[in-house]
Amino acid sequence: MRRSLLAAAGLLLAAPLLASVGPAATAQSPQAPKADPAAPITLWAPSHVTAFAFRHRTWTDLGLRVIAHGAPFELWSQRPSYDDQIQTVWHSAAGDVPLPAGSMSDFSGLDRFLKITIDPKKRGEDTLTMTRKGCLNGYSERVDPNADPRSPYPVGCWYNAYSLGSVQGIQAGWATPVLSQSRPLRIGPGEYTVTATIRSRYAEIFGISPDEATRSLALTVTDERGGEAASVGRHRDLARPAAHRPTGPAGRADEGGPQPDLRSLPAWGISLNKKGTYLRFSATVWNAGDSPLVVDGFRRDGEDLMDAYQYFFDAAGNQTGYQPVGSMEWDPRPSHSHWHFEDFARYTLLDADQTQVAKSKKEAFCLANTDSVDLTVPAADWRPENTDLSTSCGDYSSLSIREVLVSGWGDTYSQYRAGQSFPIADLPNGTYYIAVTANPEHKLVESSTDNNQSLREIRISGSPQHRKVTVPQVGIVHEEGYGGQG
Template sequence: MSRPSPRLLTMGIAATLALGLLGEGAAANVVSASAATPPVGAAVPTTTDSTDTAQSSAQRGLRIVPTGDTVQGYTFDGFVYVDSQVWLGAYGESHEFLAKRATASAPAVLTKTVIRGNKRTTTKVPAALVDGLNGLKNGLTVKIATPKGKVLLEETRSLCPGGWDRQRIQPTGRTEPVYPSLCGGSWFTKSTVFGIEEGWAARLDAFFQVETKRTDLVMTTTVNDKVANLLGLPAKGRSVTQKLKIVDECELWGCEGVADQLLGESAEGFSTLAGQDAQSTRAESLRAQGGAHSGHAESSGTGHPVNLFTLDSSQAHGGDHPSLGQAGTTPSTKKPAKDSLPDLVSVPAWQIGNEVDEAGIDRLTFNAHEWNAGPGPLVVEGYRRGSAEVMDAYQMFYRDGKEVGSTKTGTMEYHEAPEHDHWHFLDFASYELVTPKGKLVTTSGKQSWCLVPTNAVDLSVPGAVWRPEATGLDSACGERSALWLREVLPVGWGDTYSQHQTQAFDLTGVRNGTYQIKITVNPNGNLHERTTSNNVSYRTVILGGTPGARTVKVPPYEGVDTEEPELVEN
């Protein structure tokens, strides 16, 4: 039996088995940090008026917020899985980080902005503290030891000042988070935003696994000094030590099927985390961000990251949406206003490889990604055509969160297949293998799409949405009985599909040599957008080998090798 990843087990226990790695006890064993951290719920002034007290000023800023001196971990398959119950909270001010890079190989430039009321103070983060798009380099150290101090495992990793599991800690803060629930990106991410809003806290990424049979363990989570200085953490409030209470999962739930229940089964648009390197900071960030749709039920690829943007609208987390419930618009054939249009962009294929499917056919596998550069969201709605398993698709146009028009744009059909069994839009993209001169060699079996934002590409473009799950425009692929559904690509976000098995290129009869993977978004021109000049991308591949043992070489893109997953900046 393969070992589940620690993040997966943590999320699976909390969501599936309702156990969660929750701390016990009200007091925190914090190394000289308690006095520097305002209590959860404490009101801290949000202005810089002269009436602010010295105590309030001292409490402003980022602070470590622990919630217990004992944390529950668990043992499974010879490993102990743990997570510190520690958050990083923002009191009296917000801390915003913007990471940008010019090309895939260019170093990311990171700025930090402290926001107090209407005042914004921006500084550049020293390059030595920047880990690409992942956050602050070597910012967090997690140590597992025995009560007598023998260190069993110690790891320093990047610190994401933001990310998943947001908790509101002050009633004076915003009613909903502002920043994305992630740090990181893909090879093609140009810019991303992360941070912690005033009155909110984000859990520190301290997932850990250690191969041991001991149950009397102690975990210490430390924000390292250089990063702590940048964040303004008090000198005596940078480390938290917690005892671990280890629970045997088999005793609680029985071993049979535990791993399968935790790992689950991958599904399009959202799936499990199986098969990924849990010790990699970059992989952890990718998991937090969300990733590819699964291409086929029998895909030979690894597991796919959880999609942040829920496909089940009943589970969506809505924020403040004053425009929701507005009157709809009458469909029109008139040209929509340019400022309400999306700009659909194709990026080159990556993670390209080869496989032999169950029928013995050589196939060229790849990831495909298309994104929306704005300024308007791409919103496509389907309306069922009588009792047929066909929907008429309409493109809806939005400005400032309000629907301002719509027009018929294509067709949706119900896709009955393993891992699908939902509705797909037929007019979104095409995937082709062509010669260097553009002659068609073969096409992908992928012919329809359920659109959903899996990856942030550029959160600095005008109209970019930082938290798609809070816009009120939720993507849903729909059940067979659906009368209507909506699929969305918010500004700044794209949708990734992994092409395996029948959705990969069939290499039967394809000679060895140099080819290009051609990805075209909006190939039929049915979708209205600002420009079609960036709708096509190409990626060179060199095929070799023999039938049953084909080889694939992929030249670097913008100076980086996108075929090495462990090197992806996330």
């Protein structure tokens, strides 16, 4: 299953001047508060927020923002291996400052970053107290008129269970939402007083005074039947593929220029169907190279088939050539209904001797940036949805499309997709490996093909009527924590 709603990807060349979106709740427009000059970030909140409840649950970010002062506020997080905890470093103006071990259990944000208390105004009711994770990447907005007109940082803490690195950042003079709306507040209609505090373990490291780390606001929650929550959308100008298929000799002007590097993560989300006859799985292929993978398709006249071409770019984003790389086909199945690029990846099941015993019917893909895998690689694109080169899976009437996988991001397909499984009814019990192989026919140009395959060990047991699958854990990774975006 796609774990994000990203529909655009490409080079960081033509980002909009502003990336400004307000909270789902109604709130005042933020203004930069008077801050301690030594504090790199401060917490901000409006005086009043209105939100809407449904079945005693309220979705709101409370209008809470973190504002960066003086210089960009930037955190880099990396996992040396799947056996190691995530290590996070604050790139401060005075030098790198490591955060305590355990500050991030996954790449969705800082653990236990905010303490929030909600006081009902009704007598006799208890105060609701909670701690929440903080993602410092959001749909940020400029609050200082002298600030840089563009923010380079990611929009959201996108991640995969097997991600390797991330970047969180706030541009100087910009504010970003810090509280995710993915988890509702367990409160119903009423009037409340909310107090939010950056917890001391972080405030002390970042040099934030208690006054700048705490904010209070009034919260009004109404039943959703009394009104509709504000809805603010993001409008993006998606780049179009080339107007026509390329002409002239194939190749590129700079053979040693930037190239993508496709790699595979371990298969995950592994299970059997109810009858125990099919092994289902999820798989991610990502780009660790210093260039996006850009594939344009051009429809053949009167056919449900497109000719595919890979385009090449230099470090400045200038196109330097192209190469035919196969074709794209229209997939009419309900869980797809879009154009698929063939020869992007292959899924096979290997026995204990690593000999192929089954092959997935999933052989074509719509490329999209669904998972942030490692935003610390050189040339990683931190904001793929705001760039000039865009991903589109198209519809049946499309004459041409562009599919893109940018540096640092992966494309995930989950087990509910048609063909995303292996038939195992006739296989004996034993040890097997799910092999995820990127660029199996080597039609795509990339910097290395030695790192294209990953193997995930599984064990099949049980009787023919009651098959079971056991999946040994990889390092310290807990797959059930996979969430897509923090």
